[in-house]
Amino acid sequence: MKKLITIFTFIVLAFFANAQNVKMADVMKESGKIYVVIAVMLTILGGLVLYLIRLDRKISRLEKNK
Amino acid sequence: MRKSWWKILGVLLLVYTFIAGLLIEVPRNPQLQETIRNLFFHVCMWMGMMILFIVSFVRAIMYLRTNKHIHDIASRQYAGVGILFGLLGYLTGAIWMSYTWIDSNKSIFNSFDTIAREPKLIGAAIALLVYAAYLVLRDSIQDIDKKARISAVYNIFAFAMLFPSIWIIPRLLDSLHPGGSEGNPALDPGSASANMRLVFYPAIAGWTLIGVWIATLKIRMKIIHEQKLSQ
Numbered sequence: 001m002k003k004l005i006t007i008f009t010f011i012v013l014a015f016f017a018n019a020q021n022v023k024m025a026d027v028m029k030e031s032g033k034i035y036v037v038i039a040v041m042l043t044i045l046g047g048l049v050l051y052l053i054r055l056d057r058k059i060s061r062l063e064k065n066k
Numbered sequence: 067m068r069k070s071w072w073k074i075l076g077v078l079l080l081v082y083t084f085i086a087g088l089l090i091e092v093p094r095n096p097q098l099q100e101t102i103r104n105l106f107f108h109v110c111m112w113m114g115m116m117i118l119f120i121v122s123f124v125r126a127i128m129y130l131r132t133n134k135h136i137h138d139i140a141s142r143q144y145a146g147v148g149i150l151f152g153l154l155g156y157l158t159g160a161i162w163m164s165y166t167w168i169d170s171n172k173s174i175f176n177s178f179d180t181i182a183r184e185p186k187l188i189g190a191a192i193a194l195l196v197y198a199a200y201l202v203l204r205d206s207i208q209d210i211d212k213k214a215r216i217s218a219v220y221n222i223f224a225f226a227m228l229f230p231s232i233w234i235i236p237r238l239l240d241s242l243h244p245g246g247s248e249g250n251p252a253l254d255p256g257s258a259s260a261n262m263r264l265v266f267y268p269a270i271a272g273w274t275l276i277g278v279w280i281a282t283l284k285i286r287m288k289i290i291h292e293q294k295l296s297q
Binding site for chain 2: 042
């Protein structure tokens with residue numbers, strides 16, 4: 001019985017250890033720096049969308065002028 | 067801007083994807099770690115590509131049924147944006163795999179020989195090359211009606227090639243990529259948690275809408291161009 005409990009404890013411990021050992025960007029999220037990445041990505045997305053909108057407007061104008 | 071509500075919707079969905087995609091809790095997978103978030107970007111490129119190719123295929127059939135030139139233009143432009151999405155999917159996949167599939171016991175060069183045998187990479191390359199041949203075929207024919215008819219027929223063939231090359235064969239063979247001989251490459255409920263799917267599905271819709279937007283712009287540009295030529 002004692003042996004069984006030991007084995008069981010080891011398995012549980014191993015499981016938790018494994019779950020904790022997976023390295024994620026926890027520190028980055030704690031320090032808040034992940035928002036910098038989001039800001040950069042949103043800026044790029046915004047630039048691309050603005051480009052598309054301008055293109056769309058320009059084409060609409062050409063369609064009217066023909 | 068014309069009929070803009072779905073364009074705004076697409077942009078909003080992408081803004082949501084970029085924010086939620088980086089902030090939500092994701093499963094702690096020892097191999098993928100934070101790169102699991104690439105699901106919202108890399109996989110969505112392929113989903114967008116498939117949807118754009120389906121639209122291109124439908125417009126090709128519509129051209130063959132009605133002989134209206136507009137369907138031919140649309141079919142060509144949707145295929146073009148689909149290829150762009152496919153290339154972006156391939157490039158992002160190449161970046162992703164070089165951090166998650168590399169065998170740490172071997173050199174990068176030596177682990178590349180298993181990666182090069184990936185059935186999904188080969189299948190996707192075949193599919194993209196078949197579509198690239200569509201563009202070459204189109205440009206090699208001078209006569210406008212002949213060009214439209216032959217490329218519409220070839221488009222149907224290219225779409226049919228998607229079935230074996232990216233939907234069937236990769237699912238039959240073992241692979242490093244998720245969804246090898248078991249499950250689904252992208253939509254497997256076992257590999258993505260429920261809150262990841264809350265971002266994943268809107269992300270597919272957002273990226274696809276942006277692709278459709280680009281395609282409609284190119285169609286309208288092409289129409290103006292042809293009207294100028296005929297004047």
